Amino acid sequence: MTTQRxxxxxxxxxxxxxxxxxxxxxxxxxxxxxxxxxxxxxxLAFGTLIALVIIFFIASPNFLTISNLSSILLSTxxxxxxxxxxxxxxxxxxxxxxxxxxxxxxxxVTGLLLANAGLPLPVGVLGGIAMGAxxxxxxxxxxxxxxxPPFIATLSMMLVAQGLALVLSGVRPIYxxxxxxFSRIALGEIIPKVPNAVLILFLLALVAGIILRKTxxxxxxxxxxSNEEATRLSGINTRRWTLAIYTLAGVATGVAGVVLAARLxxxxxxxxxxxxxxxxxxxxxxGTSLLGGRGSILGTIIGALIMSVLINGLRILAIQTEWxxxxxxxxxxxxxxxxxxxxxxxxxxxxx
Amino acid sequence: xxxxxxxxxxxxxxPGVKALDGVNFELDRGEVLALVGENGAGKxxxxxxxxxxxxxxxxxIVIEDQEVDVTGPKAAxxxxxxxxxxxxxxxxxxxxxxxxxxxxxxxTGPWLRDAELNRRTKQLLDDLGVHLLPTQNVGNLTVxxxxxxxxxxxxxxxxxxxxxxxxxxxxxxxSETQVLFRLIRSLRDRGVGIVYISHRMEELHQIADRxxxxxxxxxxxxxxxxxxxxxxxxxxxVGREISAAYDxxxxxxxxxxxxxxxxxxxxxxxxxxxxxxxxxxxxxxGFAGLMGAGRTxxxxxxxxxxxxxxxxxxxxxxxxxxxxxxxxxxxxIGYLPEDRKxxxxxxxxxxxxxxxxxxxxxxKTPLGFLREGRxxxxxxxxxxxxxxxxxxxxxxxxxxxxxxxQKVVIAKWLARNCDVLIFDEPTRGIDVGAKEEIYKLIxxxxxxxxxxxxxxxxxxxxxxxxxxxxxxxxxxxxxxLSPDKADQESIMKLATQNIExxxx
Ligand SMILES: Nc1ncnc2c1ncn2[C@@H]1O[C@H](COP(=O)(O)OP(=O)(O)OP(=O)(O)O)[C@@H](O)[C@H]1O
Ligand SMILES: [Mg+2]
Numbered sequence: 001m002t003t004q005r006x007x008x009x010x011x012x013x014x015x016x017x018x019x020x021x022x023x024x025x026x027x028x029x030x031x032x033x034x035x036x037x038x039x040x041x042x043x044l045a046f047g048t049l050i051a052l053v054i055i056f057f058i059a060s061p062n063f064l065t066i067s068n069l070s071s072i073l074l075s076t077x078x079x080x081x082x083x084x085x086x087x088x089x090x091x092x093x094x095x096x097x098x099x100x101x102x103x104x105x106x107x108x109v110t111g112l113l114l115a116n117a118g119l120p121l122p123v124g125v126l127g128g129i130a131m132g133a134x135x136x137x138x139x140x141x142x143x144x145x146x147x148x149p150p151f152i153a154t155l156s157m158m159l160v161a162q163g164l165a166l167v168l169s170g171v172r173p174i175y176x177x178x179x180x181x182f183s184r185i186a187l188g189e190i191i192p193k194v195p196n197a198v199l200i201l202f203l204l205a206l207v208a209g210i211i212l213r214k215t216x217x218x219x220x221x222x223x224x225x226s227n228e229e230a231t232r233l234s235g236i237n238t239r240r241w242t243l244a245i246y247t248l249a250g251v252a253t254g255v256a257g258v259v260l261a262a263r264l265x266x267x268x269x270x271x272x273x274x275x276x277x278x279x280x281x282x283x284x285x286x287g288t289s290l291l292g293g294r295g296s297i298l299g300t301i302i303g304a305l306i307m308s309v310l311i312n313g314l315r316i317l318a319i320q321t322e323w324x325x326x327x328x329x330x331x332x333x334x335x336x337x338x339x340x341x342x343x344x345x346x347x348x349x350x351x352x
Numbered sequence: 353x354x355x356x357x358x359x360x361x362x363x364x365x366x367p368g369v370k371a372l373d374g375v376n377f378e379l380d381r382g383e384v385l386a387l388v389g390e391n392g393a394g395k396x397x398x399x400x401x402x403x404x405x406x407x408x409x410x411x412x413i414v415i416e417d418q419e420v421d422v423t424g425p426k427a428a429x430x431x432x433x434x435x436x437x438x439x440x441x442x443x444x445x446x447x448x449x450x451x452x453x454x455x456x457x458x459x460t461g462p463w464l465r466d467a468e469l470n471r472r473t474k475q476l477l478d479d480l481g482v483h484l485l486p487t488q489n490v491g492n493l494t495v496x497x498x499x500x501x502x503x504x505x506x507x508x509x510x511x512x513x514x515x516x517x518x519x520x521x522x523x524x525x526x527s528e529t530q531v532l533f534r535l536i537r538s539l540r541d542r543g544v545g546i547v548y549i550s551h552r553m554e555e556l557h558q559i560a561d562r563x564x565x566x567x568x569x570x571x572x573x574x575x576x577x578x579x580x581x582x583x584x585x586x587x588x589x590v591g592r593e594i595s596a597a598y599d600x601x602x603x604x605x606x607x608x609x610x611x612x613x614x615x616x617x618x619x620x621x622x623x624x625x626x627x628x629x630x631x632x633x634x635x636x637x638g639f640a641g642l643m644g645a646g647r648t649x650x651x652x653x654x655x656x657x658x659x660x661x662x663x664x665x666x667x668x669x670x671x672x673x674x675x676x677x678x679x680x681x682x683x684x685i686g687y688l689p690e691d692r693k694x695x696x697x698x699x700x701x702x703x704x705x706x707x708x709x710x711x712x713x714x715x716k717t718p719l720g721f722l723r724e725g726r727x728x729x730x731x732x733x734x735x736x737x738x739x740x741x742x743x744x745x746x747x748x749x750x751x752x753x754x755x756x757x758q759k760v761v762i763a764k765w766l767a768r769n770c771d772v773l774i775f776d777e778p779t780r781g782i783d784v785g786a787k788e789e790i791y792k793l794i795x796x797x798x799x800x801x802x803x804x805x806x807x808x809x810x811x812x813x814x815x816x817x818x819x820x821x822x823x824x825x826x827x828x829x830x831x832x833l834s835p836d837k838a839d840q841e842s843i844m845k846l847a848t849q850n851i852e853x854x855x856x
Binding site: 222 | 426441443444455459462464505
């Protein structure tokens with residue numbers, strides 16, 4: 001997936017409209033499938049999720065217990081928050097590889113502010129989120145203003161953030177043992193049996209869903225991903241919107257950093273690499289197109305749940321972690337394939 | 353009253369091309385000014401300068417006695433200039449309404465008011481007499497409907513004083529063109545100044561008050577439409593006489609008995625019903641019909657680009673299962689798509705790359721290395737014979753003018769040397785001089801024993817070139833005519849046949 005993206009990005013780097021649109025507009029077609037497509041893919045993902053739950057339930061009695069479900073949700077939280085943020089970026093036709101290490105950097109910043117400097121809790125939390133926003137802003141600047149391909153821009157940022165996290169922390173974990181109440185951010189239960197991290201994920205997803213569907217920012221996200229040149233020619237400052245979208249994704253990264261630190265009660269500077277790919281995988285499983293213009297938050301949440309149900313279930317069945325990774329890879333493949341099938345059917349079988 | 357728009361001494365240079373060289377023109381309120389010139393003359397470039405997409409190297413733009421600086425598309429909108437671009441610029445994943453009001457969505461703070469958006473769009477579409485749903489996804493519309501969305505978008509700016517239309521009719525049918533002309537006239541009567549670019553002479557007579565001619569980036573002159581003949585305009589455009597432009601009658605030849613391609617009972621899931629016809633060696637078979645009649649779909653089904661649900665395709669007496677365009681090419685069937693930007697060209701590559709694309713097997717060594725030199729020579733020969741206006745064979749096709757891009761697509765297929773060639777709207781967006789050259793080429797191909805299918809919405813060219821004319825309507829063949837018995841009226845009658853029946 002990663003390598004494939006390189007090519008597309010390099011091809012996309014010019015001002016031309018994204019590839020893949022050719023599929024969309026071939027000839028006389030009715031609008032019948034237009035609204036349906038998105039819903040269909042979501043239903044497919046949702047069906048998969050339910051099927052997985054049933055399969056694991058049959059395979060192991062330990063799967064469908066309250067405590068296991070709660071642990072599945074908890075393990076979805078961080079990836080889910082990252083995925084929600086990066087859904088915006090992917091709908092614009094971009095990609096963000098710096099998610100994972102940037103999240104770690106945010107954890108470390110929060111650690112420095114709270115554990116080392118002893119500042120009040122809100123300052124630490126906001127500091128971590130602000131760090132995320134800053135990283136997003138810089139990514140957005142590199143992509144929108146300097147015109148770098150998103151793949152390259154965020155790959156560099158991935159390394160920069162990783163290095164900074166190590167330097168700032170002195171390559172040692174920062175523990176929050178002396179910060180009362182910090183771990184409650186993730187592990188407390190305002191709603192009984194539902195860890196706060198999960199609550200944060202769903203609240204964030206709700207807000208993101210509303211932004212995407214109901215606000216001008218969301219409209220611009222789809223427009224840019226659908227045809228950036230056309231959007232620009234419509235008199236819209238696409239650079240500014242792209243900047244805003246990457247910054248927004250950065251905010252989500254910051255939130256994920258704080259939640260992760262709270263869950264582990266520590267900032268682990270070595271952690272982070274690999275999270276970005278899991279988050280991107282969740283987005284794709286949820287039916288968002290890597291080519292831009294199409295996608296939804298609901299799909300992303302379902303995608304993230306599929307990933308964690310799968311991993312949890314395989315673990316309960318005592319399958320080696322190495323094989324778990326293989327399975328997740330295959331699921332991403334199947335998701336993209338299913339999306340392709342659906343698209344082809346919707347167009348009455350156009351093109352290859 | 354002050355003059356609406358005056359453009360003085362505009363120049364613009366691209367690497368290797370002087371696209372505009374000191375061009376002037378004037379536009380009054382309530383007039384339609386036709387802007388004509390050969391492919392690559394600089395028409396679109398001039399309009400892009402007016403709409404803030406390019407900035408001029410020199411010159412002034414004066415609107416109502418005020419010198420203005422059009423810094424971008426937004427600035428142009430604020431100055432009351434709106435434009436319909438030659439190449440479509442829509443967002444396929446968004447709805448009709450979302451496209452039309454992009455950047456001007458009705459909203460409260462950051463909140464979109466989609467109900468209001470759809471209401472306004474419906475109002476606009478109703479006013480324009482366009483039958484589209486505001487909530488339809490643009491990506492699912494036909495090219496013609498997409499063009500109507502573009503037009504609706506340009507007309508949706510309330511304070512438009514200057515409306516630029518860069519070949520708005522190149523993708524729409526006659527009836528839609530008449531709708532558009534009605535709109536243009538009503539805008540003109542409201543005092544809007546309209547710049548209208550087209551390669552279709554008959555349209556200019558219907559709609560334009562004056563005509564300004566450009567040639568090779570230079571201003572040639574302006575005439576009142578009433579005082580000038582087609583031949584005079586063409587002479588101004590090309591700077592030489594084009595002989596026999598309109599009285600070149602085709603010699604009627606009965607297609608020889610041997611059938612090259614035979615299609616029987618072709619149907620597809622969505623549109624086509626029982627399409628049957630024969631194509632003979634040396635024959636030019638015209639396909640006429642309205643937009644969406646199923647002509648392109650027929651071609652695509654034959655070459656295997658879309659699956660067929662029933663029917664057979666027989667090539668040289670052998671019934672074939674053509675599973676894709678690659679198989680079609682192997683059996684000597686080439687298809688030149690109507691939408692060059694989406695399906696015909698690799699926009700990021702140079703002219704040679706594109707010309708060589710369909711004939712790579714002839715341009716490689718046995719080990720698979722590309723014969724760069726040979727490919728470039730082939731490209732050069734087509735640049736010459738088709739008069740493709742390009743600085744060199746290494747130029748990116750993206751930077752060529754629309755008509756010249758179309759010529760590159762044609763060159764690509766001529767280089768492949770197929771037995772059956774399907775041309776889908778081969779002269780769309782091509783200037784008069786180049787059209788003649790393409791007609792000559794198509795005739796030459798037929799004379800050399802190749803079989804040609806020519807899908808075209810321009811009836812005059814179908815009538816002039818074809819040995820027989822197949823007319824389609826709503827996915828069916830409604831008649832096959834011989835050109836000496838056919839005229840525009842009889843074709844239109846067949847082309848609208850089912851539609852009337854359904855309406856009655
Ligand atoms: N962005 C660009 N970069 C380089 N050259 C360009 C660019 N845009 C246009 N040109 C060149 O400028 C010249 C004028 O092109 P333009 O598109 O204005 O022609 P046109 O009159 O609109 O032709 P057509 O009738 O084919 O649309 C052409 O030679 C074209 O190749
Ligand atoms: Mg042009």
